[in-house]
Amino acid sequence: MIRYMEKHMSKRNKLLLCPICEAVNIDTGKEILCRRCHSKIYKPKRIAYHKTLAFLITAMILYIPANLYPILINKQFGVQSESTILGGIMHLWESGSYPVALIILVASVFVPLLKFLFITYLLISTKYNVNSSRVDKHKLFHITEAIGSWSMVDVFVVAILSVLIHFSGIQIYPGVGATAFALMVFFTMLSALSFDTRLIKKEE
Amino acid sequence: MMKKYALDKLVICNNCHTVHQKIPLHQGGKALCSRCDAVIYRQDDTIIEKTLAITLTAFISLLIAFQSTILTININGLEQSLTLTSLFVVILENEQYLIAVMLVFLIVIFPLMILLSLLTILTLMKLKKSGYLVKRLLILLAYILPWSMVDIFFISILVAMVKLFDYAKIELGIAFGAFILTLILDIFITKNISFYELWNQHDTIYGETHVKEK
Ligand SMILES: [Zn+2]
Ligand SMILES: [Zn+2]
Numbered sequence: 001m002i003r004y005m006e007k008h009m010s011k012r013n014k015l016l017l018c019p020i021c022e023a024v025n026i027d028t029g030k031e032i033l034c035r036r037c038h039s040k041i042y043k044p045k046r047i048a049y050h051k052t053l054a055f056l057i058t059a060m061i062l063y064i065p066a067n068l069y070p071i072l073i074n075k076q077f078g079v080q081s082e083s084t085i086l087g088g089i090m091h092l093w094e095s096g097s098y099p100v101a102l103i104i105l106v107a108s109v110f111v112p113l114l115k116f117l118f119i120t121y122l123l124i125s126t127k128y129n130v131n132s133s134r135v136d137k138h139k140l141f142h143i144t145e146a147i148g149s150w151s152m153v154d155v156f157v158v159a160i161l162s163v164l165i166h167f168s169g170i171q172i173y174p175g176v177g178a179t180a181f182a183l184m185v186f187f188t189m190l191s192a193l194s195f196d197t198r199l200i201k202k203e204e
Numbered sequence: 205m206m207k208k209y210a211l212d213k214l215v216i217c218n219n220c221h222t223v224h225q226k227i228p229l230h231q232g233g234k235a236l237c238s239r240c241d242a243v244i245y246r247q248d249d250t251i252i253e254k255t256l257a258i259t260l261t262a263f264i265s266l267l268i269a270f271q272s273t274i275l276t277i278n279i280n281g282l283e284q285s286l287t288l289t290s291l292f293v294v295i296l297e298n299e300q301y302l303i304a305v306m307l308v309f310l311i312v313i314f315p316l317m318i319l320l321s322l323l324t325i326l327t328l329m330k331l332k333k334s335g336y337l338v339k340r341l342l343i344l345l346a347y348i349l350p351w352s353m354v355d356i357f358f359i360s361i362l363v364a365m366v367k368l369f370d371y372a373k374i375e376l377g378i379a380f381g382a383f384i385l386t387l388i389l390d391i392f393i394t395k396n397i398s399f400y401e402l403w404n405q406h407d408t409i410y411g412e413t414h415v416k417e418k
Contacts, residue, residue, distance in 0.1 A: 015223050017216040020346040022400045024214045024223070035211070036403070037343050092367070100366045103359075138220050139240075149356050152310070156353075156360030157367070159303060163294045164277050164284050164368065174295070179302050186306070193350060197221065 019197070048196035049123065055191035056119050062184035063112060070175035072158050077169050084177060085109065085154060108154045108181070111147050115188050118144040122195060144192050151185045154178075212407075217244055218400065245401055252405065255397045256326040262389035263319040265382045266354070270312065273377030274361060277368055286361075287379065288312070310353040318352055321345050322393070325402065335410030342402060349399075355390070358383045 016027045023036035034041045070082035083091065085108050092101035118140055125137070158174045165172040215226050217237040229235060229247035237244055248254075269288075276285045288311075295304045321341040328338050361383070365374055 015211075015214065015216065017218065017221060020343055021403045022216070022218060023403065024211045024216055026211070036407075037339065039343060095370070097366055100363055103363065142219060145350065149350075149353050152353055152356050153360050153363060155303065156307075156357050157363045159291060159295055159300075159307060160286060160360060160364040161367065162298060163286050163290050164364070164372075166284055166294055167279075167282055173298050174300050174303060179300065182303055182306050189350065 017197070048194065049127070052119065052191050052195045053123060055187050055194060056116065056123070059112075059184050059187035059191055060116055062180050062187060063116075066177055066181035066184045067109075069177035069180060071154060071177035071181060072161070073173040073175045074165075075171045075173070082175060085181070088154075104154055104157075107150045111151050112184065112188060115144055115148060115192065119188075119191055119195065138197065141192075141195065141197060148185070148189045148192055151188070152182070155182045155185070215244055215400070217242055243398070245398070245404060251397055251401065252326055252330050255393060256323070256330065258389050258392050258396065259319060259322050259326060262386050262393065263316075263323060265385040265389065266315060266319060269379045269382035269386055272379040272382070274379040274383070275365070275377055276375045277372040278375070279372045285377070287377075310351060311357045314348050315352045315354045317348055318345065329405055329409055332409055335406070338406055338410070342399075342406060346399065354383070355387055358387060 014027050015024055017023075018025055018034040018037065018039065018041050020039045020041060021034060021037040023034055025032055025034055025041070032041050033039070067085055069084070070087075071085050072083050072088060074081045074083070085104075089101050089105050089109075092104065122137060122141060122144075155174075155178050158172070158178050161172045162174055213226050215224050215235075216222070217224065217240060219242040220237065220240040222237060222239040224235075224238065224244070227235060229245075231247055231249060234246045235244045236242065272287065274286045274288075276283055292304060292308065295307065321344055325338050325341050325345070328334050361380070368374060
């Protein structure tokens with residue numbers, strides 16, 4: 001039993017969704033307390049904008065050490081070898097594990113870059129009123145939220161390997177890159193979560 | 205005040221933010237967004253009982269996943285097991301404190317908190333008690349929901365297995381199955397009840413408290 005809902009056209013630009021409880025609220029343009037859950041749901045727009053930007057820049061800076069420093073340190077009978085994220089992917093590719101190499105490549109290299117691009121685009125387009133449909137931007141925002149945690153795969157894998165390869169002769173440790181990477185994912189998620197969807201709405 | 209109640213007759217699609225007028229549904233019916241086809245809400249009178257049963261099972265299987273062996277590898281007779289405890293012991297031994305803190309929150313504390321608060325919310329709703337606590341927990345749930353990474357952790361286990369495949373014999377433990385069960389049940393929970401529907405239940409059970417308290 002599926003029924004489409006009738007679209008409500010009047011004053012739709014003044015209505016917005018509480019991100020906490022999904023109640024419909026009236027946009028007053030100022031700080032709003034949700035009428036159902038009483039959460040402070042929208043801060044003054046300029047502050048929301050700068051918060052997202054600050055988290056994004058922090059994440060972008062962390063992306064550099066996350067890729068340059070070794071994510072994994074391998075000690076074999078006293079001989080130490082290090083590998084970065086890209087090095088690890090290349091090693092997987094050479095050893096023939098193509099699907100896993102691709103998963104790591106997408107999750108660790110492309111997903112963060114894609115998120116940076118998405119959030120930058122959202123921030124620029126809402127600031128300078130770039131013409132594109134509102135639906136597209138909300139979809140983009142949802143994709144950004146959904147793919148964020150995928151980047152943690154590599155950090156978790158290194159942590160798991162450090163437990164399993166823990167013998168007297170051979171050991172694996174997480175490197176500095178792993179910490180930088182985990183922090184980078186954390187700040188990218190904060191940036192996406194702090195993004196004020198009201199910024200998308202206003203330009204119509 | 206009139207205007208505020210009029211707002212309750214409206215609903216905004218969480219996916220594309222289109223405003224719709226709410227319509228009543230038959231038992232088992234779904235309301236879809238006219239713009240993007242996302243399910244906005246459903247009518248199901250047994251939703252609380254059903255979801256409660258699934259959530260309880262998911263909670264128990266997650267506890268099992270945390271306490272038993274995920275997998276054991278064997279390299280030329282040398283054995284090493286992966287459990288959640290051994291994970292934290294080794295990471296702390298390696299002095300990777302930040303990774304340890306992130307792991308403990310993302311794969312232990314937040315996932316347990318989510319399932320526990322959902323259990324409490326549904327139980328209290330069933331008993332029609334403590335509306336205030338239910339409301340607090342629903343708000344808490346909204347904040348911690350994006351920070352659970354049990355699914356990503358499981359994928360990481362699979363990736364680690366592929367990396368070790370050539371060197372080691374791998375034996376799966378009970379926790380491996382328990383993780384799979386938890387993740388499947390988790391999908392059922394999200395398919396069964398949305399956040400919007402939980403708040404709707406809250407409103408119908410405890411009455412609407414949309415007038416400001418202070
Ligand atoms: Zn709210
Ligand atoms: Zn929609």
